[in-house]
Amino acid sequence: MGNTIAEILTYSKLEELLENTAIQVKQVINFDRVMIYRFAKDGHGEVVAESKNPDLSPWLGLHYPASDIPRQARELYKLNLTRLIADVEAHPARINKAKNNPQDLDLTFSQLRAVSPIHIQYLKNMDVASSFSISLKFKDELWGLIACHNYTPRFIDFKSREYAKLIGQITSSALEFRQNEEILRNENEFKNSLEKIIKQLLETESIEKALTSEETTLLDVVKSDGAVLVHDNKIYKLGKTPNDQQLLDLMFWINDQVKDTLYQTDSFSAVYPKASAYKDSASGILISVLSKELGDYLIWFRAEQVQNVKWAGNPDKPVIMDSNGLLNISPRNSFAIWTETISGVAEGWSIEDIKAVIKLKEEVNYGLNHKAGTARMMNERLKLAYQELESFSYTISHDLKNPIASIKSYAQLLIRDQNILERGQKMLHRIADRADQMNLMINAVLDYSRVGRTAMLFQPIKTEDLITEIINDLQLIYANKNLKIIVGEVPDMQGDPIMVLQVFSNLIGNAVKYSQHSSAPKVHISGELIGNKVHYSIIDNGIGIAQNDLLSIFELFNRMDNVKDIEGSGVGLAIVKRIIEKHEGTIVAESELGIGSTFRLTFSHKES
Template sequence: MLSQTNRAVKIDLTNCDIEPIHIPGKIQSHGFLIVIDAESIIRFHSENLVQFIPNVNDNLLGSHIDNLQPIIGSNEPPDFINHIITLGRANGFEQTNPFNTDINGKPFHLIVSTSASYYLLEFEPAQSDSKTDVQRMIGRSISEMLADKNLQNLLKNCAVQVKNVIGYDRVMVYRFAEDGHGEVIAESKDTELPSWLGLHYPASDIPKQARELYKVNLTRLIADVNQEPAGIITDAGNTAPLDMTNSDLRAVSPVHIQYLKNMGVASSFSISLMYKKELWGLIACHSYTPRFIDFRSRDSAKLIGQILSSALEFRQDEENQQLQERYKSAVDQLSRLMLKDNDIDNALTRNSVTLLNAVDATGAILVFDNSITKLGDTPTDVQVSGLLNWIKENINETFYYTDELPVKYSNAALFRGIASGMMVSTLSKEMGEYVIWFKPEQLQTVKWAGNPDKPVTISSDGLANISPRNSFEEWSQTVTGTSKKWSNEEVKSVVRLRSEITYAINQKAGAIRLLNEKLKNAYEELDTFSYTISHDLKNPLSTIKSFAQILLRDKDLKPQTLKILERINGGADKMNNMINEVLDYSRINRLELVLKEVDPATMISEIVRDLTLVYGIDENNITIGNMPKLQGDPVMISQVFANIISNAVKYSMKTEQPLVSINGTEDEHEVVYTVTDNGLGIDIKQLPRIFELFKRMDNVGDIEGTGVGLAIVKRIIEKHNGKIWVDSELGQGSTFSIAFSKRN
């Protein structure tokens, strides 16, 4: 037999974020563990079996689980464990857990979960140390928790109700920041305990891999920090560590145990709070005496966390929607003003709605058409001049933002009170034209639970003094040179505003920005050159492919040679596709528009029908709404819809339930079509570059594509004097909007 106790590298605060906490090789000893394979053969079990089953056979490994039936579940039907597993596999183990059974006549909970091809059978006592009937209290507690619509009061109510339900000494709502550090934002505690409200804890206290596990295990109990964990035994031939990600009994990192001991905490219990499938925070509960909470009570407490998560998501989405509507209204009004006023500078800066209304900024600068217009609180002219030089030299993206400008640009320390935060939207880098917004310094005094830059002391055993802190006395830190963060809604607003400004500039190009004839000729020559080169590349490429195919017919070639030839053949196909895409891209400007009334209903129905065949999805996954007619070139418009809809289908295929929605609206000025999916989404930082040639997002993986399709779509839409923009968040899907002007 072999102990599975984790023998990983010694963990200290320099590498605790790589500690393999999902394979500890031990369990908490208030219960015991048996692991079986698909044939119900015992492959692992915890060392403490004998403490719960005194007469158990010492040599269980390799035996069938049914051999334990007289001891485990003496009143259950034969083969009951396999029946539970079958039901769990069909309906989800959350529906079968816990199963009430007995060990030698004593009530136990059986909790089943999976680990690769194994099934974890965890047995815990069915009685809790808590004298409170958690399940009876839960309904009333949830009602009281949700009674107040104010978010801070909601969080406070939650802490109070969880404390009432589980009876721990201190209950905190702990929120994670973007950098992983956390803050106590609500608490309920025994009166004699000091308050920890407002205290911050560094990210190393709950490292990244622990935060990932909290997304899987929505509740986590440490019943007694002084209890020795029980090792896991397997046979000598099985050296692979047992993945205990889904385990309730999984032992706790020694670093975290020491951390709790240093705080004087004897037992802890946590409930995960989620926002859009990401970890928002925890309901963290501390008891200064050991406490065991049975599975049913933990599951009831988890319900509080899930309801609070839903409430948080609803409140946050409601707040985001209000912001989005406010910014959208401002951008819409600015768009109308730009199209109405021949002077774009005047439209953006000299009306009741200005650039400042597009975001929550206190100052803005428009650098446009050889002039600089300032709004609100901005740096001095000399400081702006230096800042613009830095932007020209260092910012190559069309979109940039920071909430710590003095860190990025040291001279900004001189005006940090006005501009510690900056957002830049580049209109034309070549002409040095920008829209810049500023946020002032937001001085913060951060209260840490001990110095976050804590020293590490390690005793002779390498463990006893490893902890985030031995002292938890409040330690204050004043943060300077930072502003309030730019929100996702502000980012989306600025991306859309840039699109509207570009559109307005293009609309007025004939009057205010006539292109130099020489530049126009050079552009046409470059376009012709691109077309010719791409066309001429097809002949040698066809030769390469032909020779590769001839060689592939030679049956005497070695397998490795065949594999190389297949890769050459595949590479030739891929290059041929890219050349065709470039030819299409180059051809658009050469084609004359054939404007007709287009009825997209038939066109889109055919595209959807083809896509359902190609990708094997149900037509019910694609919803087609209102389909107003529009003016355009039928061939080009078909290419636009085919590209956008196929992208929506492709990038939502990996979701559990792909959903694509296509809908059109119209008013007296324009027809707008939207294509929405629930797929991969786009990182907000990459939104400004989505329509650039050969730009593919980092998260597309092996999904086919060349990065040319959206560039073609944008060219077609611009040729129709239309607009296209996208609203997306990573993991939340995308909405592409296409606006076609109505022609008189």
């Protein structure tokens, strides 16, 4: 077995790994045919590796409809890693329950449990007398099966089944390792391209030149056949794209139909029929909206990948009704090769592609904000800013100031109560003090929102002291014994003390609040001084943010769907972003649902 495992792990390429796994399993159980069967997103399967007796015809490359292994069966394969049918002609034995025990018997994990008679007939239709399957999992989901067929009845002893299961588990681990390795390689490639583009954005005079005319372009950020930058009413093309008139029509469609800040599909002609005219260059499309109001977009295209898919029988099995008009459920009995040509579909966009586009948009918008000097750009952005500031001021003055004044008043009244113990008195004094502090912050932000160019009082800030004070308040508020807040090295900085306090209060408070549902909530705060920049990061293991929502979390009054039941106004992050930009800094967010979030802040370091 040790030699078998070592043999499996020798191969670095996925195809070789799977092929060798099939060979090793066949040597252990000695079945006539052993296949690696991979599930696609739509549930259908494909034979991607095979080891068979020489006299059998090959099934490598054949596709099987999703109905052959329905969703309920796939869920069971996630629980039971092996399944043996030694003889399809064997008659199952009935289990007789005691009459005084009405509870159903759960046979989920029983190796002797009989299988569906429909599946037995399915195997008989394939002339298979015995079958054995081993589950292959990737990140707790069913990736595929090691499907084994024998054309005579064959029993596999317990030890051999365990060996085969271990091979499946080793292969599953190798799959995950290879996939993570590929993701890391792609991320490193993007990171290098992004760093070059950031440098180009800083060094070149125009956004369009930085993204389309330098050594590194939009095509280096995401794997694609073509790309387009739409900026300042001009279209800049790279690689293989639709023609000018087709792009103009596409812009009208995007302005009318694309509502989110990110849009992607691998079958564009299915939603936009005009795209069928150029599916050889743009069957897949990924759109990042820089500014809907100004009509600025980043767009990537992928050409169609025409496929001749060989099905083991017609995947569209007709629905048969019996004489009573009821659905007749029966297995397929025809496995003759049936070829389907699929066109108009491109390679799908991965989560890594989406992350890359989100990060690039942050950098491009940062560059646009610093390089946009035309009256049109400034006027449009100021109109939007004034609209937000008006709503912002209204919310602050009406929804926050009065409750805070009430809190302080009630706290002062309770302080006079001699029956409250010393510890309670201290907490009440702290409430009153924090109410004053919050009132000061609100007044400062109101001034900032009204004036827009308020001169800030830059002072040296002891960041560690400021963060410690925030943590002390949060620990009183949440009183969660499982909560861990770790503070690493946090360099001092220069800035407006009230505004910087508000930034860290909001971000650390959010990290704690949205981590409360974790069994072991944890928040990590750290920073470092690199050159003339101070970098801080705030990391939590909370509920996380969906990738498509990351683009809009800093917009005013915007709240994600997964936090609707958690108290909040949707204003905090908008304020944070304004304050950081006022300090000539940047903030970016990275997150994954159910894993947690990371907020990275960068401030200019000014010598005191």
